Amino acid sequence: MNKTAQTCTGQAVTMSDVARLAGVSKSTVSRALADSPLVNSQTRELIKSIARQHGYKVNLKARNFRLRQTHTIAVVIPLAHEAEQHISDPFFLDLLGSIADSLTDSGYDLLLTKEATDRASWLADVVDTQRCDGVILIGQSSQQETIDQVAKDFRKLVVWGAQLPGQHYCTVGSDNRLGGAMAVRHLLGRGRRRIAFLGNKALPEIALRHAGWADALREAGIRPDPLLEVPAHFGANAAYRSMVALIENGTGFDAVFATSDVIAMAAIRAMSERGITVPDDVSVVGYDDITMAAYYTPALTTVRQDTATGGRRLVECLLATLRGETPASVILPTELIVRRSCGAGESYQNQPTTSAARINSPSDCQR
Amino acid sequence: MNKTAQTCTGQAVTMSDVARLAGVSKSTVSRALADSPLVNSQTRELIKSIARQHGYKVNLKARNFRLRQTHTIAVVIPLAHEAEQHISDPFFLDLLGSIADSLTDSGYDLLLTKEATDRASWLADVVDTQRCDGVILIGQSSQQETIDQVAKDFRKLVVWGAQLPGQHYCTVGSDNRLGGAMAVRHLLGRGRRRIAFLGNKALPEIALRHAGWADALREAGIRPDPLLEVPAHFGANAAYRSMVALIENGTGFDAVFATSDVIAMAAIRAMSERGITVPDDVSVVGYDDITMAAYYTPALTTVRQDTATGGRRLVECLLATLRGETPASVILPTELIVRRSCGAGESYQNQPTTSAARINSPSDCQR
DNA sequence: TTGAAAGCGCTAACAG
DNA sequence: CTGTTAGCGCTTTCAA
Numbered sequence: 096m097n098k099t100a101q102t103c104t105g106q107a108v109t110m111s112d113v114a115r116l117a118g119v120s121k122s123t124v125s126r127a128l129a130d131s132p133l134v135n136s137q138t139r140e141l142i143k144s145i146a147r148q149h150g151y152k153v154n155l156k157a158r159n160f161r162l163r164q165t166h167t168i169a170v171v172i173p174l175a176h177e178a179e180q181h182i183s184d185p186f187f188l189d190l191l192g193s194i195a196d197s198l199t200d201s202g203y204d205l206l207l208t209k210e211a212t213d214r215a216s217w218l219a220d221v222v223d224t225q226r227c228d229g230v231i232l233i234g235q236s237s238q239q240e241t242i243d244q245v246a247k248d249f250r251k252l253v254v255w256g257a258q259l260p261g262q263h264y265c266t267v268g269s270d271n272r273l274g275g276a277m278a279v280r281h282l283l284g285r286g287r288r289r290i291a292f293l294g295n296k297a298l299p300e301i302a303l304r305h306a307g308w309a310d311a312l313r314e315a316g317i318r319p320d321p322l323l324e325v326p327a328h329f330g331a332n333a334a335y336r337s338m339v340a341l342i343e344n345g346t347g348f349d350a351v352f353a354t355s356d357v358i359a360m361a362a363i364r365a366m367s368e369r370g371i372t373v374p375d376d377v378s379v380v381g382y383d384d385i386t387m388a389a390y391y392t393p394a395l396t397t398v399r400q401d402t403a404t405g406g407r408r409l410v411e412c413l414l415a416t417l418r419g420e421t422p423a424s425v426i427l428p429t430e431l432i433v434r435r436s437c438g439a440g441e442s443y444q445n446q447p448t449t450s451a452a453r454i455n456s457p458s459d460c461q462r
Numbered sequence: 463m464n465k466t467a468q469t470c471t472g473q474a475v476t477m478s479d480v481a482r483l484a485g486v487s488k489s490t491v492s493r494a495l496a497d498s499p500l501v502n503s504q505t506r507e508l509i510k511s512i513a514r515q516h517g518y519k520v521n522l523k524a525r526n527f528r529l530r531q532t533h534t535i536a537v538v539i540p541l542a543h544e545a546e547q548h549i550s551d552p553f554f555l556d557l558l559g560s561i562a563d564s565l566t567d568s569g570y571d572l573l574l575t576k577e578a579t580d581r582a583s584w585l586a587d588v589v590d591t592q593r594c595d596g597v598i599l600i601g602q603s604s605q606q607e608t609i610d611q612v613a614k615d616f617r618k619l620v621v622w623g624a625q626l627p628g629q630h631y632c633t634v635g636s637d638n639r640l641g642g643a644m645a646v647r648h649l650l651g652r653g654r655r656r657i658a659f660l661g662n663k664a665l666p667e668i669a670l671r672h673a674g675w676a677d678a679l680r681e682a683g684i685r686p687d688p689l690l691e692v693p694a695h696f697g698a699n700a701a702y703r704s705m706v707a708l709i710e711n712g713t714g715f716d717a718v719f720a721t722s723d724v725i726a727m728a729a730i731r732a733m734s735e736r737g738i739t740v741p742d743d744v745s746v747v748g749y750d751d752i753t754m755a756a757y758y759t760p761a762l763t764t765v766r767q768d769t770a771t772g773g774r775r776l777v778e779c780l781l782a783t784l785r786g787e788t789p790a791s792v793i794l795p796t797e798l799i800v801r802r803s804c805g806a807g808e809s810y811q812n813q814p815t816t817s818a819a820r821i822n823s824p825s826d827c828q829r
Numbered sequence: 830t831t832g833a834a835a836g837c838g839c840t841a842a843c844a845g
Numbered sequence: 846c847t848g849t850t851a852g853c854g855c856t857t858t859c860a861a
Contacts, residue, residue: 109854120832125856135830152590157854160527161837170574188555195576204593205574207537209562223519226571331753357754364757386698387724390731392759476838487848492840502846524838528853 108151116149117142128153167204168413169227170194171218173236174209184329184357186383186400187233190255193406194231201414203228218245222252229413231255237297250421253413255405257299258424265416267408267425271300274398274429275307278352278380281396281431283315285438287350287378291341293327293334293362294354301354304382308352322346327358334358338365349377350437356381356388356397363391363436374438384432393435401427475518484512495520534571535780536594537561538585540603541576551696551724553750553767554600557622560773561598568781570595585612589619596780598622604664617788620780622772624666625791632783634775634792638667641765641796642674645719645747648763648798650682652805654717654745658708660694660701660729661721668721671749675719689713694725701725705732716744717804723748723755723764730758730803741805751799760802768794 114121119138126134127142134142145151159165170191191207198205206227210217218241221230229251235242239259246252246264258266282290292308294301309319323346327337334353338361341348353359359381363373373379373393381388384399408425415422481488486505493501494509501509512518526533537558558574565572573594577584585608588597596618602609606626613619613631625633649657659675661668676686690713694704701720705728708715720726726748730740740746740760748755751766775792782789 111854121855122833122857123831126831129856133830138830150590152587152592154854155591155593156523156527156532158856160523160853161855161857163837165523167573185552185555188552188558191555191574192576195574199576206534207558207562207572207574209559209566220519223517224522225519225524226522331757335757360754360757364759364761367759387727387754390698390702390727392731392734394731478838488838489840489849490847493847496840500846505846521838525840527837528839528841530853 108149109154110151113142113146113149113151117145165204165226165228166202167206167227168198168410169206169208169221169230170233171208171210171221171230172233173217173238184355184383185385185387186355186357186402189385189402190233190406193402194409195406197407197410201410203410218242219249222249229253229417231409231413235299239299251413251416253409253416253422255409257303258426259299265412265422265424267405267412267427268300269398269400269405269427270429271303272307272310274382274431275304275352275354276311277307277429277431278304278382278396278398279308279311280314281433282350282352282378282380282437283311283317285350285378288317289320289323289348290350290352291323291325291346291348292352292354293325293337293358295326295328296324304352304354320346323348327353327362329355329357331357331361334361335365338362339369342366342369342371351377351379353379353381356383356385356391356395359395359397359436360387360391363393374436378437380431380437388432389434391436396434396437397432399430399432401430475516476521477518480509480513480516480518483516484509532571532593532595533569534573534594535565535777536573536575536588536597537600538575538577538588538597539600540584540605551722551750552752552754553722553724553769556752556769557600557773560769561600561776562773564774564777568777570777585609586616589616596620596784598776598780602666606666618780618783620776620783620789622776624670625793626666632779632789632791634772634779634794635667636765636767636772636794637796638670639674639677641749641798642671642719642721643678644674644796644798645671645749645763645765646675646678647681648800649717649719649745649747649804650678650684652717652745655684656687656690656715657717657719658690658692658713658715659719659721660692660704660725662693662695663691671719671721687713690715694720694729696722696724698724698728701728702732705729706736709733709736709738718744718746720746720748723750723752723758723762726762726764726803727754727758730760741803745804747798747804755799756801758803763801763804764799766797766799768797 110121110124114124117124119142123134123138124142127139128146172187195205208221222245232242232252232254235254235256242254243263252264254264254266256266256268257271258268279290290312292305294304296302296305312319325337325341327334334357342365351362353362359379363379366373366377371377381395381397384397388395388397405427412422412425477488477491481491484491486509490501490505491509494506495513539554562572575588589612599609599619599621602621602623609621610630619631621631621633623633623635624638625635646657657679659672661671663669663672679686692704692708694701709732718729720729726746730746733740733744738744748762748764751764755762755764772794779789779792
């Protein structure tokens, strides 16, 4: 087979080949290609042009192997809590996309792993088999314990989620407690009093949003009613069923704080099918501000999570751990996007995405 | 540092260590761990227990390097057509999730790459640097030419998208032309005549759906009206603007065929904001059947793309190419899910996902 | 400025 | 059944 201008062919041409062709040693080729100042600039240019001519590209696998690094970051989506074994939430795609962008910019590869196994060692396995330099976990799922355990001696780990007291790893996430409180305060401000909470409290982030819900209620002198706590899991179907149950068990409510936009949409549908009008009868606030939130009917009032900076921060923190640092956890600022579903009352907007009223939190801290 | 029960610590323990500890040679350890029948079962057990004791796991990077394979499949999302540089469509997450599952089942790692570059070599680069055994491309974007060029000498490539005449690579995708036709026929069946088409025809899949749109119209003796072709790009914002433009330019229409559910939702919102009621004034059919389609108001009639089997087929085909085979392209059966947005007329359903009427296509062919 | 040689951690002939 | 040996393709001392 002719080796000239080889491309996309499993690259039979190696560094030795280039060396032979250029009449120099492997070492020199290696240096030249790495732009080492040690090599004569003419030799370098010669080598480079020969390499180009023959479509030679450094074999990254071999390079990384020699360097004892992988230049790869594993992004793990734990699904232990997710009965449907399915990432159904657009929020995660946004975040994943942002992580992918940042990682690419930093020259790292992204190894995507879905972990639905029950093995206690699920995380340790990813880490131990040396397929990556570090790990980004999207969500804590119900695995706080396991994660913390692993984090005790594996430091190259960053997690999207809630910052829990005493944890051994760095998290990046929104200010869930404040976010929850802002949502509920807004509903209270619109005169609502019986505010249902929809979410799976087994997840740390949701537990904090729940705490925010309770905070805001107590501020207003309202005792949180356990009957209004609905254990809606992520996933539209489960949330839909939970909402139906709430409606049918006769507990009165005039507002819903849904801990994700997907849950909010499922809830609204469950209500509208039963003749309950949003926002006239019931106000709804969601969480995430996924793209579709602005396009839903009614447009969703929601607590925005900024996936773009979230992903960037996750990567920054992870790269810091790779340098041996111990980055502080990041709590992203929280913002309430006010749209129709809470009864904003104004007439429809022309540009749903931009016209929403925003209420910023004071929190833009990095703790 | 004590090496006992080492875990999550960058694994300083190697196969040689285990060999020394067990008093055998590296080769024997290698064989034992691979369950080779060549090794005495007692020796094997001894070795395995020692390995376990010391938390030893085979270094996959070294293993793969030696075997000259990567056991990694790159999943590339080309974004050349996507001005927003953002995967905003939940459909892709579903597909990605399904691919991740299938790949995991087959023991392959998934390397995720977003390609937004303009370099003509974007695909060749992924392929040439030997970071993966094969490539799955999610969507053809506007890169048919480039893809086909690469595919001419790189065979380990499978693409989600449209099957184009004479192409050199294997595709998996839904029957876009039939899907488009089914959607439009259904609208015609409900008495609609002025059926707008929303989509970016630069994408091969969308071009086929457009052909289906025209097919169905002509069958009904209607000449496709160019004024009703709206170049809506993926992404809710762009689609929203396109729809506004259509409404405002005064072209009459009584139905919309949107080439994705996200586009459909944005379109519905644009209409409802302007006092146009769906489905009373205008019927809408979408494409994809993303989870949220059932939860939108009105629930969306849509052409389902089965991401679960789609992902599985993509992986099957790719593994076939890895074995040196040349798998045939796959066209998945198309199914119309009838819900409210086209004016189905029945009262609301209790279980939106399951209660929808289905119209199956005869096409389940594998060509 | 360049080359020779060693070796990353593993597997697979080959030879006992 | 087991050990010895020779690399995979690359980087990096060390010596010239």
